[in-house]
Amino acid sequence: MNEAARKGVSARSPHAIDAYVGERLRLRRTLLGMSQEALGDELNLSFQQVQKYELGRNRISASKLFEVSRILAIEPGEFFAGFDQITASPLPPVDDESAKIASMVARISDTRVRAQIRSFIDSLSTTDRKAG
Incomplete structure (x- = not known):
């Protein structure tokens, strides 16, 4: 029996950390528009390869992750931030609409306005939980 089978993980499914790093990469890229x-193009890769990294289907090498962090203006460690707090599964994928909203909010320079938007969204999500 191979190691993946012993751990109860399909040999084809991405490892939790690869999926997590990929999701963080996608989120940061989307936030930057x-x-x-x-x-x-910046990495001399096809968009399909970037997509595979983001989905965790292909592991990103340390050198490539360093290059990505430079392009996306983020510390390499940020791709792993919070992973140790996750239990058995990675964060759920961020849908395109949520990523688009996050990107628009990130472009607002006034921190008070961003705080008001966050408060408004929080009140809506609290209302949805009570109704459900």
Whole structure:
């Protein structure tokens, strides 16, 4: 029996850390308003390869992760931030609409306005939980 089978993980499913790093990469890229194609061009990769990294299907090497962090203006360690707090599964994927909203809010320079938006969204999500 191979190691993946012993751990109860499909040999084809991404490892939790690869999926987590990929999701963090996708979130940061989206927040900056950068397409997979544009990031791929910067890295001399196809957009499909960037997509595989983001989905955790392919592992990203340390050197490539360092290069990505430089392009996305983020510390390499930020791709792993919070992973140790996750139990058995990675964060749920961020849908495109949520990523678009996060990107728009991130472009608002007035911190008071961003705080008001966050408070408004929090009140809506609290209302949804009570109704459900």
